[in-house]
Amino acid sequence: MRNDFSSHAPSATMAATGSFVVVPSATPFVAGSIRAVTISGAGTIAWLDSLGVQQDTSVLPVGTYTMTARAILVAGTTATGITGWF
Secondary structure (H helix, E strand, O other): OOOOOOOOOOOOOOOOOOEEEOOOOOOOOOOOOEEEEEEEEOEOOEEEOOOOOEEEOOOEOOEEEEEEEOEEOOOOOOOEEEEEEO
């Protein structure tokens, strides 16, 4: 299939190019950073931002949230059914 957007610069609002099931961990993603998560079970999310600084949310409802994350951390994450989008 032809990719009409291959010459466009990536941005936070462009369509995702892929996804994977996120298993919270203490180590960064092997595939690089994600720019959004979808959670299917409400809860908190703790993550490492692009600078490696830990960020934390309060309880989030089911939904999709934009963020630049190098890792979703097991300590501090209670949300379930997490999908990472890149």
